Amino acid sequence: MIIDIKAYLRIGIILSIFTIIRYILKDLEDGEIWTGEIIADVANGFIIGLSWIISMPILIVTNIILAMIMIFYREEDEDNE
Numbered sequence: 001m002i003i004d005i006k007a008y009l010r011i012g013i014i015l016s017i018f019t020i021i022r023y024i025l026k027d028l029e030d031g032e033i034w035t036g037e038i039i040a041d042v043a044n045g046f047i048i049g050l051s052w053i054i055s056m057p058i059l060i061v062t063n064i065i066l067a068m069i070m071i072f073y074r075e076e077d078e079d080n081e
Contacts, residue, residue: 008056016049 023041027033 005056009053012049012053015052016045018045019048020045
């Protein structure tokens with residue numbers, strides 16, 4: 001299985017943009033929107049999008065560690081039989 005990191009990055013950026021738009025529209029429904037609120041909305045959108053992008057390396061490292069543990073225990077079980 002090949003992981004396309006560029007596609008993963010695109011998903012994160014699109015998620016960030018949609019989240020920013022959602023937060024801004026919600027603030028507009030509540031009334032007037034101030035510059036500070038816009039900055040907070042953009043920051044929240046980027047935090048959510050970047051967390052999506054950052055999770056990729058974490059998943060890869062976790063899968064490598066789990067594979068090594070499985071290989072180690074499998075060899076240990078074969079030695080005990």
